[in-house]
Every structure is written in C-alpha cells, then in structure tokens.
Amino acid sequence: MLEFANAKINIGLHIVGKRADGYHDLESIFYPVKVYDAIEIFPSEEYSMQVYNFDFPVGEDNLCSKAYHLLAHDFDLPLVKINLLKGIPVGAGLGGGSSDASHVLLMLNKQFNLHLNTQQLETYAAQLGADCPFFIRNKPVYATGIGTTFSDLDLDLSDKRLLIVKPPIHISTAEAYKSVAIRTGQVDLRQAIQLPIQEWKFHVRNDFEEGLFRAYPEIERLKAAFYDSGAVYAAMSGSGSAVFGIFDELPDLKELQKLGHVFSA
Numbered sequence: 001m002l003e004f005a006n007a008k009i010n011i012g013l014h015i016v017g018k019r020a021d022g023y024h025d026l027e028s029i030f031y032p033v034k035v036y037d038a039i040e041i042f043p044s045e046e047y048s049m050q051v052y053n054f055d056f057p058v059g060e061d062n063l064c065s066k067a068y069h070l071l072a073h074d075f076d077l078p079l080v081k082i083n084l085l086k087g088i089p090v091g092a093g094l095g096g097g098s099s100d101a102s103h104v105l106l107m108l109n110k111q112f113n114l115h116l117n118t119q120q121l122e123t124y125a126a127q128l129g130a131d132c133p134f135f136i137r138n139k140p141v142y143a144t145g146i147g148t149t150f151s152d153l154d155l156d157l158s159d160k161r162l163l164i165v166k167p168p169i170h171i172s173t174a175e176a177y178k179s180v181a182i183r184t185g186q187v188d189l190r191q192a193i194q195l196p197i198q199e200w201k202f203h204v205r206n207d208f209e210e211g212l213f214r215a216y217p218e219i220e221r222l223k224a225a226f227y228d229s230g231a232v233y234a235a236m237s238g239s240g241s242a243v244f245g246i247f248d249e250l251p252d253l254k255e256l257q258k259l260g261h262v263f264s265a
C-alpha cells in the first residue's frame with residue numbers, strides 16, 4: 001500500500017498555560033497543506049524501515065516505527081517493510097514526522113482490517129505526539145489543550161495561493177517550548193479568522209515568533225520578504241522554522257528563493 005502524508009500549518013498559535021507534566025496548553029488553527037511525504041507498507045519476512053531523501057536514524061526512534069509497534073502490541077499484525085520518502089522538510093513546524101506516524105496508523109488499520117474508528121485512531125496517535133491526532137482527521141480545526149482537542153472549523157483557502165519557505169534552520173520543538181512566553185487574554189482565533197485575510201496580520205499571531213525571531217533574525221526577515229512579495233498574510237508555522245504566506249496571486253519567487261526552499265502548497 002502506498003499513501004501520501006501531508007503537512008500542516010498553524011494559522012495563529014497562542015500558548016496559554018503550562019501544565020504540571022511540562023506540556024503547554026495552546027490554542028491554534030491547524031490547516032492541512034499540500035506538501036507530502038510518501039509512505040509504502042508491505043508484508044515482509046522481517047520488520048524493517050528505510051528512509052529516502054533525508055538523513056536521520058531509521059531505527060526505533062522513527063515515528064513510523066513507533067506507530068507500527070504501538071499497533072503491533074495490541075493487534076496480531078504481520079511483519080512489514082516501511083519505505084518513507086521525505087518531501088516535507090524536517091524541523092520546520094510543518095508536522096511531517098507526526099503526519100507520517102498518523103498515516104502509518106491509518107494505513108495499517110485499512111490494510112489489515114483492524115476496524116479502528118476515528119476516535120480510537122486519535123487515541124493511539126496521541127500516544128505518539130501532540131501533533132499526531134490532527135492528521136487522523138486531517139481537516140481544518142480549532143485545537144485546544146495540548147493540541148489534541150478539536151472543534152471543526154469552516155476555513156477554505158483553496159482560492160488563494162499558499163507558499164511555504166523553509167530556511168536552512170532546524171528548530172527543535174522541545175527547545176522552542178522551553179523559551180516561549182505564556183500569554184493569556186488573547187483574541188479568540190475563531191473570531192479573528194472571520195475578519196478579511198488582509199486584517200489577520202493585526203490579530204492572528206504565533207507566540208513562538210517573538211523568541212525565535214530574536215534567536216534567528218533570518219526568520220523574521222523571511223516573514224518580511226513574504227509581505228514585500230505581496231502576501232496578504234504571512235507567519236511562521238508552529239515552532240518554525242518554516243514561514244508560510246497567503247497570496248491572491250502567485251508572486252515573483254526570486255527574493256523568497258534566496259532565503260530558503262520554496263514549496264507551493
């Protein structure tokens with residue numbers, strides 16, 4: 001079985017509290033985007049996994065392997081070979097690894113007739129990472145809690161052009177959370193996105209930007225370059241380092257291409 005695992009962007013991200021277990025409560029809008037990894041799973045004589053197009057360990061730490069072993073613990077799954085072709089940049093705030101994990105759960109459920117429903121799959125996904133459950137639903141949602149409680153959202157950007165630029169900076173999510181400031185009393189993102197998109201820049205913010213822009217001025221310059229290129233809204237996604245921009249029309253890419261790898265999403 002071959003499937004494509006898409007990325008996500010966060011449209012607004014408010015860090016609203018810190019919990020006793022060290023995780024943070026947040027509010028965010030998760031929006032699926034058309035940047036993909038490819039995952040192939042097939043029965044094999046032994047379990048193995050191979051990653052193409054990216055250089056990181058493929059051992060038990062890979063989220064695809066973790067997803068397989070999580071289900072293999074509870075179900076009589078055959079041994080499989082997993083091939084992963086990375087297209088989603090890593091350490092970018094685009095949730096690539098989380099999407100891979102959840103797509104492995106979805107694929108195993110389908111391929112081996114496990115009959116798990118969405119709720120059950122989301123519960124398994126939550127054991128793999130806070131970003132994972134979103135990719136089970138994989139449609140625009142307003143997320144709260146640690147990012148695993150969802151309400152559906154009517155947001156459709158399909159008449160816009162969406163560009164994402166990944167600068168050559170790798171940000172660890174855990175590190176980004178360590179220095180983020182908690183802010184309460186922010187605008188309700190669900191209301192803010194009802195405003196015309198041109199006004200989002202005054203109301204829709206990502207709380208990770210402040211600290212990470214200080215540490216990596218290149219990311220702030222990248223966001224400015226999006227506006228210079230005509231974006232109606234631009235922001236860093238999640239804990240970075242990728243920045244996305246929403247455009248009415250496809251801009252000249254020359255300046256953006258100087259600052260990183262450009263993805264049309």
Ligand SMILES: C[C@@](CO)(OP(=O)(O)O)[C@H](O)COP(=O)(O)OP(=O)(O)OC[C@H]1O[C@@H](n2ccc(N)nc2=O)[C@H](O)[C@@H]1O
Pocket residue numbers: 010022023024025026028092093094095098128129130131132145146147173174177237238239240
């Ligand atoms: C910031 C966000 C926004 O969507 O995305 P990315 O930028 O990573 O894509 C997510 O909250 C990232 O979720 P995810 O990357 O799955 O996090 P996990 O693997 O569960 O946790 C990695 C580390 O991040 C911190 N963490 C994560 C989620 C959360 N709500 N509070 C936290 O404090 C914890 O220190 C944890 O040890």
Ligand SMILES: Nc1ncnc2c1ncn2[C@@H]1O[C@H](COP(=O)(O)OP(=O)(O)O)[C@@H](O)[C@H]1O
Pocket residue numbers: 056061062063064084089090091092093094095096097098100101172173238239240
């Ligand atoms: N299948 C995978 N794809 C990408 N990263 C993975 C995967 N499995 C484990 N990881 C680990 O997760 C880290 C962050 O992954 P990524 O999906 O890029 O997160 P983020 O959304 O925070 O940028 C990587 O640096 C890597 O060590």
